[in-house]
Amino acid sequence: MMRAGPVTAPEGREGVSKVLAEMCYRGAGEYDSRGLSEALDGLGLQRGGGAAGEMASFGGALLADNLGKALELHADIIRRPKLPDAELEPVVALALQDLEALEDAPARKMFVHLKRAYYTSQHGRSALGKSETLERLSADALREDHARRYSPDGAILSVAGRFDWDWLKGAVGARFGDWTGSGPSAPEPEYRVASHYEHVEQETAQEHIGLTYASIPPRHPDRYAARLAIGVLSGGMGARLFTEIREKRGLVYSVSASPSEVRGHGTIMCYAGTTPERSQETLDVLVQELRRLGEGVEAEELERARVGLLSSLVMQGESTSARARAITSDYFYLGRVRSLREIREGVEGVTPEAIVDHLARHPAENFTVTSLGPRKLTVPA
Amino acid sequence: MMRAGPVTAPEGREGVSKVLAEMCYRGAGEYDSRGLSEALDGLGLQRGGGAAGEMASFGGALLADNLGKALELHADIIRRPKLPDAELEPVVALALQDLEALEDAPARKMFVHLKRAYYTSQHGRSALGKSETLERLSADALREDHARRYSPDGAILSVAGRFDWDWLKGAVGARFGDWTGSGPSAPEPEYRVASHYEHVEQETAQEHIGLTYASIPPRHPDRYAARLAIGVLSGGMGARLFTEIREKRGLVYSVSASPSEVRGHGTIMCYAGTTPERSQETLDVLVQELRRLGEGVEAEELERARVGLLSSLVMQGESTSARARAITSDYFYLGRVRSLREIREGVEGVTPEAIVDHLARHPAENFTVTSLGPRKLTVPA
Incomplete structure (x- = not known):
């Protein structure tokens, strides 16, 4: 790399x-x-x-x-x-x-x-x-x-x-060993700090909705709390977005939220694909669920998110390709490689209070939203 | 299952x-x-x-x-x-x-x-x-x-x-253990034996081309010869379709041929996605390469296809999910489970002559072709 x-x-x-x-x-x-x-x-x-x-x-x-x-x-x-x-x-x-x-x-x-x-x-x-x-x-x-x-x-x-x-x-x-030379300087990430909406008009069958907002940079001490907070929202079948948007209301076939990082900055990135008719309700519920997360998580929700993360960690450890990618990514973003054990301990150490504290300092707000499809949407204030 | x-x-x-x-x-x-x-x-x-x-x-x-x-x-x-x-x-x-x-x-x-x-x-x-x-x-x-x-x-x-x-x-x-009952009877596969073309008119940016033709059923003794023949066409960077269609001519971003099976019948299924302008040439070269395969394969080509298959076999063996899927599929199509060793020996035992013999008995012909996009194509006679 x-x-x-x-x-x-x-x-x-x-x-x-x-x-x-x-x-x-x-x-x-x-x-x-x-x-x-x-x-x-x-x-x-x-x-x-x-x-x-x-x-x-x-x-x-x-x-x-x-x-x-x-x-x-x-x-x-x-x-x-x-x-x-x-x-x-x-x-x-x-x-x-x-x-x-x-x-x-x-x-x-x-x-x-x-x-x-x-x-x-x-x-x-x-x-x-x-x-x-x-x-x-x-x-x-x-x-x-x-x-x-x-x-x-x-x-x-x-x-x-x-x-x-x-x-x-x-x-x-x-x-x-004899390779020499200096590389390009890496620019600092700059991003939008206020809410922003863009619509791309296209005659598609579905409306595609994306939403992103600032979270913590890769080297932040809240790393595991932030990861588990997103796990409560998205990941398993019992996670909030899946339950509220897909299971209860049948609004979307796929909906997800996940962390996304560059060097020096991190965001949460959400996606939902739905019909034009259901797209406004989908965006409304998505924003509502992102904000509701700051009000607290239950111990059982946290536990399920934790088991899900630990389970995929073990499976990643079995795949040499996935492990090689994780090593590159750790070294690039963190400057060092974490052992699977260190990650496990980090995930195990997070309490519900740590998640609430993290979200109080880094609330879901100032969303950048993009929709692509036949319908222009209104981002809830 | x-x-x-x-x-x-x-x-x-x-x-x-x-x-x-x-x-x-x-x-x-x-x-x-x-x-x-x-x-x-x-x-x-x-x-x-x-x-x-x-x-x-x-x-x-x-x-x-x-x-x-x-x-x-x-x-x-x-x-x-x-x-x-x-x-x-x-x-x-x-x-x-x-x-x-x-x-x-x-x-x-x-x-x-x-x-x-x-x-x-x-x-x-x-x-x-x-x-x-x-x-x-x-x-x-x-x-x-x-x-x-x-x-x-x-x-x-x-x-x-x-x-x-x-x-x-x-x-x-x-x-x-106490589960009883009888299941639905499985129908016999029936399929088109003559050439056939269908075009689906759609205002897409790319033209999507699919081609399929009868090959051997899952339990056929030529199984490994057929798999390696397709490996010569598609799989690695040096395989014929990749070299002729993508590398030399820059015709398509992705092109592939792979075996596809149901119980009692097998086909080869090909895909190419290209621009409408290049779509006719893409189909022409695809058909030409499928037919040229019957003229023979070089020992080096066979060896590369073999190494590719064996390499992915080892990697499949490392993934429990992939192994579980392979077990189901073997049992369903073959009525028994092959060990990784049996597959390896099957792949190792194929000679260039066995491939040519197989293709003489099961030539690439009587294509069913479907295109989707702005341009209707002509299937080469």
């Missing part, structure tokens, strides 16, 4: 991050595009990663025996991509198609608008870029961007699964 | 399967709707399952210590749901919304049309049902359907993870 996502892209070139990450697979080191794909397939690598938000990441899941060869190939992909002129056109064509496909994915499109409406800094940028800037990209611009942003400065390498630590240190040292 | 998916639903009531599966969570045994949701959340259960195709399934992932209580709750959910009149309206409202949401999900909608175009038997039904039949559902109809289709006849229970076999047999016996 490197700090080469759209957030740190040059002005007017957001889409370069995704195009560059894709171009790195079009030949690197001694391999041409075809040869590289075949070499990766030969390792049984299930490719993961991509460029989004603050990060560009490379990697995937594969059998432990192939780790050494995978590190070798990734050193080529990241440090020595060929970035050939001839591959630029098909890669840009794909990026334009992905952007165009957003028109057929209204929920995803709504989130692009919501993020852009909330963040006034580069953090609101979409990884998809814009068609006019994508079309203007040259192979030279990609090479320049690669030299500037693909650097060891702030880069994180995470490995989970079966490996020997001393062997890994040696293998990484041999492939990346 | 029971044979209570839309395939075995009464005529004109396809949607009942999904509504009934949802209604089973609205109170069962001693629990009302709210109490049941809270009890499941209290176990940290991450609910899985649903009704689709031939099956209705219930279950989820949870910590091993809670397995006994989860079996107890599921005996209530499956055998003693309350199916209360008052919950029917919100549940039907949700089912109608899910059906309506299809209009905003063109790729998913295209597959509904493709399946309906290919299968002339009930196997072509969508789990979503139709609005007129959903609206006509009564609580009595649900109770009648529950009595008829939720039965131990053909039901499969699969558990993967940490448990004691003798303890499990006892626990299942106590909860399900």
